[in-house]
Each structure stands twice: as C-alpha cells, then as structure tokens.
Amino acid sequence: xxxxxxxxRLYLAAVFFFVFLPIGASVVFSFNSDxxxxxxxxxxxxxxxxxxxxxxxxWDAFRNSVAVxxxxxxxxxxxxxxxxxxxxxxxxxxxxxxxxxxxLPPTIPxxxxxxxxLAWLSQIGLSGTLFGIIAAHTVLGSPFAMAVCxxxxxxxxxxxxxxxxxxxxxxWATMRHVVLPFSAPALIxxxxxxxxxxxxEFAVAWxxxxxxxxxxxxxxxxxxxNVDPQINAIGxxxxxxxxxxxxxxxxxxxxxxxxx
Amino acid sequence: xxNPLVSFTGVSKRFGQVWAVKSLDLSITRGExxxxxxxxxxxxxxxxxxxAGLEEPTEGTISxxxxxxxxxxxxxxxxxxxxxxxxxxxxxxxxENVEFGLKMRGVAKEERTSRAxxxxxxxxxxxxxxxxxxQLSGGQKQRVALARSLVTEPEMLxxxxxxxxxxxxxxxxxxxxxxxxxxxxxITFVYVTHSxxxxxxxxxxxxxxxxxEIAQIGPPREIYRRPATRFVAEFVGxxxxxxxxxxxxxxxxxxxxxxxxxxxxxxxxxxxxxxxxSANRDRPGEGPSVKGRFLSEEFSGTSILxxxxxxxxSTIKAQVDEEALDLLAPSHGEVFWISWSTDAAHLVGS
Numbered sequence: 001x002x003x004x005x006x007x008x009r010l011y012l013a014a015v016f017f018f019v020f021l022p023i024g025a026s027v028v029f030s031f032n033s034d035x036x037x038x039x040x041x042x043x044x045x046x047x048x049x050x051x052x053x054x055x056x057x058x059w060d061a062f063r064n065s066v067a068v069x070x071x072x073x074x075x076x077x078x079x080x081x082x083x084x085x086x087x088x089x090x091x092x093x094x095x096x097x098x099x100x101x102x103x104l105p106p107t108i109p110x111x112x113x114x115x116x117x118l119a120w121l122s123q124i125g126l127s128g129t130l131f132g133i134i135a136a137h138t139v140l141g142s143p144f145a146m147a148v149c150x151x152x153x154x155x156x157x158x159x160x161x162x163x164x165x166x167x168x169x170x171x172w173a174t175m176r177h178v179v180l181p182f183s184a185p186a187l188i189x190x191x192x193x194x195x196x197x198x199x200x201e202f203a204v205a206w207x208x209x210x211x212x213x214x215x216x217x218x219x220x221x222x223x224x225x226n227v228d229p230q231i232n233a234i235g236x237x238x239x240x241x242x243x244x245x246x247x248x249x250x251x252x253x254x255x256x257x258x259x260x
Numbered sequence: 261x262x263n264p265l266v267s268f269t270g271v272s273k274r275f276g277q278v279w280a281v282k283s284l285d286l287s288i289t290r291g292e293x294x295x296x297x298x299x300x301x302x303x304x305x306x307x308x309x310x311x312a313g314l315e316e317p318t319e320g321t322i323s324x325x326x327x328x329x330x331x332x333x334x335x336x337x338x339x340x341x342x343x344x345x346x347x348x349x350x351x352x353x354x355x356e357n358v359e360f361g362l363k364m365r366g367v368a369k370e371e372r373t374s375r376a377x378x379x380x381x382x383x384x385x386x387x388x389x390x391x392x393x394x395q396l397s398g399g400q401k402q403r404v405a406l407a408r409s410l411v412t413e414p415e416m417l418x419x420x421x422x423x424x425x426x427x428x429x430x431x432x433x434x435x436x437x438x439x440x441x442x443x444x445x446x447i448t449f450v451y452v453t454h455s456x457x458x459x460x461x462x463x464x465x466x467x468x469x470x471x472x473e474i475a476q477i478g479p480p481r482e483i484y485r486r487p488a489t490r491f492v493a494e495f496v497g498x499x500x501x502x503x504x505x506x507x508x509x510x511x512x513x514x515x516x517x518x519x520x521x522x523x524x525x526x527x528x529x530x531x532x533x534x535x536x537x538s539a540n541r542d543r544p545g546e547g548p549s550v551k552g553r554f555l556s557e558e559f560s561g562t563s564i565l566x567x568x569x570x571x572x573x574s575t576i577k578a579q580v581d582e583e584a585l586d587l588l589a590p591s592h593g594e595v596f597w598i599s600w601s602t603d604a605a606h607l608v609g610s
Binding site for chain 2: 157159160162163164165166167168169170171173177178181182184
C-alpha cells in the first residue's frame with residue numbers, strides 16, 4: 001500500500017470517527033446508570049429506556065412520527081415518481097423550469113421553510129395538525145424521491161414501453177405491467193429514504209407541529225427542561241430507525257442496479 | 261398484387277423541419293418477405309414504426325388488410341415487432357416475456373402457458389422458461405424476442421435490425437432460422453436493415469431507400485444486376501460507375517469512349533458489376549476496356565476484390581477468384597487492362 005493510499009484511508013477513517021463519535025457516545029451513555037455523561041462509566045442499565053417508554057408523551061410522539069413519516073413517504077414517493085416519469089416520457093416547453101421547481105425545496109434553508117409553512121398552514125387552518133406536518137414533509141421528501149426514481153428510469157430502455165404497446169398493452173397497462181415493475185426497487189428505496197427524512201426532521205416540524213409533537217420536537221422539549229439521559233435512549237432508537245431505513249434503501253437500489 | 265396486405269399511399273413523415281419519409285408508395289402482399297434497406301437516416305425505421313403505429317404519418321394513408329390504420333393506436337394493432345435492442349422485459353423470466361402479449365389480450369392462464377411453451381419448444385428454448393433474461397446469451401435472447409412476437413400468431417412480423425448486435429457466425433445461423441420460420445408460417449415479414457447480405461439472402465423483394473424516398477424495389481438479383489439509380493449502384497456496392505456524355509451508342513467518359521448497351525443522349529451513368537470485369541496485364545481482353553493502376557486487393561471469403569485507379573483518379577473494382585489472382589500476381593502501381601462485355605454494362609438514371 002502506497003503512502004498516498006494509506007493517508008487517504010486514514011483520512012476517511014478519521015472523518016467517519018468524528019461523524020459517528022457523538023452518536024456512539026450517545027448510544028453508550030443511554031445504557032449508563034450515571035445521571036451525567038461522565039467517564040468512567042458507571043453500571044449498565046435499561047433504566048432510561050424504561051423511563052422514556054413509560055412516558056405517554058413520548059409514546060404519542062412516536063405514534064405521530066410513525067404516522068407522519070409513513071404518510072409523507074407514500075405521498076413523496078408518488079409525487080416524486082410522477083415528476084420523474086413526466087421528465088422521462090415527455091418533452092415540453094419550460095421543462096428546465098419544471099425540473100428546477102421540482103428540485104427546489106432542499107435549497108431553501110429549513111428555518112425559512114418552517115416559517116413559511118407555519119404562515120401558510122395557519123392561513124388555511126392546518127397549523128398544529130398532523131396533516132400540516134405531513135404536507136410539509138411531503139414537500140421536503142418529494143425531490144429526494146424524484147432523484148431516486150429518475151436515476152432508475154434513465155436506465156430503462158426507451159423501447160421497453162413501445163414494446164409493451166406493440167404487444168397490445170394500453171398506456172395504463174404498460175404503466176402497471178412494465179414501468180412500475182421496472183421501477184419497483186427505486187420506489188421502495190424512495191419510500192424508505194423519505195420516511196427516514198421525515199422521521200428525523202426537526203426544524204419544520206417544530207414550527208408547524210403545535211401540540212402534535214413528533215419525536216425530534218419531543219426530544220427538544222425534554223432537553224430544554226434539564227439534562228436527562230432519557231434523550232440518549234430516545235436518540236438511539238431514532239438513529240437505529242433512520243439508519244435501518246437508509247440501509248434498506250441503499251441495498252435494494254444498489255443490488256437491483258447491478259442486476260440491470 | 262391485386263390484394264395487398266399492406267399499402268402505403270403517399271405517406272410522408274415530418275419531424276420538426278426534417279422530412280424523414282417523403283410521399284412513399286409501397287404495397288406488400290401476404291406471405292412476402294420484404295426488406296427495407298438503406299443507409300442510416302434514410303427513413304426505413306420510420307416507415308416500419310409507422311406501420312406499427314408508433315409514429316403517425318404526417319400525410320398519406322397506410323392500410324393493413326384493407327383497413328385504413330391512420331389514428332389506430334399501437335396497442336390496437338396486430339403488428340408485433342422484433343426490436344434492435346430486443347426490448348425484453350428484464351423483470352420477467354423467459355416464459356413471462358413470451359406470455360406478455362397473450363396476457364394483454366386477456367388470454368386465460370392455462371392457454372397462455374401452453375402457447376408460450378409451444379413457441380419456446382419451436383425455437384429450441386424449452387429448457388429456458390424459468391431463466392431470467394440476463395442469464396441468456398445473445399442468440400437465446402433473440403429467440404425469446406421472436407417467440408414473444410410470434411406467440412399471438414400475427415399475419416405480419418416487423419423486424420428492426422434484429423441481428424445487428426450479434427456476432428458474425430450467429431448472424432448467419434439466425435438468418436437461417438428467420439428464413440425457415442417465415443416459409444413455414446407463411447406470414448409477411450417486413451425487415452429493416454442496413455446490411456446488404458441480410459437483405460439479399462432472405463428477402464423476396466428488397467426496397468432500397470435513400471433520403472426518405474424509395475430508390476428501387478425489386479428482387480435481390482434485379483437490384484444487383486440492374487440498379488435503377490446511381491445511388492442504388494453505389495449503395496449496393498461492387499459496381500463500377502462510369503460517368504460521361506452519351507452520344508448514341510457510346511459514352512464519352514474521362515476514361516475514354518465506351519460502348520453503351522442501349523442508345524442514349526446527354527449526361528449518363530453506366531454501371532458494370534465488379535464480377536463481370538476481368539483484368540489483363542499486356543493487352544485488353546474482349547470488349548470495352550480501360551486502363552487502371554493496381555492499388556490493393558481485399559479478401560472476402562471465396563472471392564477477392566481488386567482495386568484499380570483509373571486515369572481520372574476514379575476507383576475501378578474487379579472481382580476475381582484466388583486462382584486468377586495468383587496467375588495475375590499484380591504488384592502495386594502496375595497498369596492493367598480492365599475489360600468487360602458490352603451486355604454486362606447497364607445504363608442507370610443519374
């Protein structure tokens with residue numbers, strides 16, 4: 001191994017170390033019986049998990065988060081796929097503007113997005129409702145879903161749809177029997193990815209959630225009160241949930257792409 | 261051709277500012293093997309796609325079996341096609357691919373399975389029904405594509421350069437498979453290709469297209485021996501082209517005065533097939549002759565094509581067999597007499 005290769009691997013290892021150290025620390029302290037995060041560690045305990053999950057407010061927050069992320073993921077995937085398919089299939093004037101608009105949301109700072117959502121949703125009476133958070137997270141998730149679906153559609157032989165029509169399939173039958181099966185790995189990936197985005201998202205949820213807190217908002221409220229190791233326990237659960245979704249998304253997408 | 265299966269009447273197709281096909285008239289009879297051939301961009305694929313309903317003609321009408329097909333959607337036609345990319349469905353296995361057309365037509369499960377099996381058997385693919393598409397070789401995919409198109413038992417099969425992705429030895433094998441299938445089934449094949457050997461070896465009639473128009477229609481041999489235009493003579497290859505001024509029964513060309521097979525006046529182009537000329541070292545052979553400087557030779561299987569340069573810089577080709585070449589033993593730059601008999605010459609339109 002040359003020095004350059006060694007140095008670049010060391011650098012990569014250092015990057016991962018610094019990224020995962022705080023999360024790793026949080027996981028470790030979630031099982032530590034000491035109230036304050038200090039070394040050396042005291043004894044192993046499930047106390048903080050037991051405490052966190054005996055709290056009705058935390059259960060409510062989890063239920064809200066699951067409902068919001070599943071619904072927002074389904075809607076994001078639908079909108080993202082539709083946008084990507086429109087781009088794949090049709091040429092029209094202002095297509096560049098259409099694509100720019102579809103990919104715009106991630107470029108807006110979350111605080112601005114949160115404020116704007118709050119203002120708009122309260123105008124139409126949805127502020128503080130779960131549906132408001134779902135709408136906001138759908139806006140955030142759709143561009144990711146579109147990017148994933150677009151990658152997959154670009155791998156599709158353009159003759160594939162024409163071949164289906166040629167064999168007697170109408171446009172709808174072609175969508176159902178050819179385009180959707182071909183895109184299935186991307187649809188699953190997009191669903192997992194946008195569910196993870198929604199499950200983790202704090203800023204916009206904090207602005208629009210009101211009394212219907214999601215997990216990240218509930219964490220902040222506990223944090224504002226005092227230093228409580230419950231947060232480590234909840235944080236670990238959130239981290240594992242999100243990572244699992246992202247890993248599923250990646251493996252499905254990568255494996256299917258290799259197979260063609 | 262009183263009862264054609266397909267007829268194109270004054271069909272044109274425009275893409276933006278470009279006319280891909282210009283007022284095309286063509287009739288195809290039942291059971292005929294027709295090849296549409298021409299250089300890329302000549303409109304042959306557009307013509308085929310219009311027949312399949314994948315493109316709508318800008319002008320003119322296309323009818324199939326007497327029914328005008330303008331405005332009939334692709335999925336409502338019975339014109340299955342074998343694609344250049346094959347376009348097999350990668351997420352379905354071999355049997356499901358073959359069953360697709362039947363499924364879309366609402367054929368019941370048991371019948372679909374038995375008909376798909378029948379066609380896979382027929383094309384020697386019976387052991388591959390459960391395989392994924394990616395597990396097949398090029399030739400096997402080709403057979404699956406054929407089975408998928410033929411399983412609905414159409415009156416006509418469209419083929420868009422289906423052999424262009426195959427290795428040379430497989431092309432010859434698949435040509436055999438296609439020819440015998442077409443004869444056994446007795447259905448119409450419309451075959452698009454840029455390959456002269458594919459078109460000439462399989463088709464009953466060849467349609468040569470250039471620049472969106474039909475340049476010549478005829479049996480392979482007629483096109484080869486009697487090219488209608490200079491474009492056809494050059495595209496078909498192995499033709500010597502002599503250009504000049506016709507004055508009665510002779511052509512005044514930069515290479516000298518050459519006798520014409522017919523009487524003509526004005527600017528004219530004469531073609532002589534390379535396999536009808538001979539090269540001699542010391543004196544001209546029988547019939548009209550021109551001088552040419554030997555350039556190179558090219559082996560192509562059984563025959564050899566020798567290239568000469570005429571006094572005006574034009575290229576003259578002579579096809580000889582190996583024995584004749586050994587006797588001739590030409591060296592580069594040596595001058596030969598190139599001769600042919602007058603009846604081998606053919607006056608083409610310019």
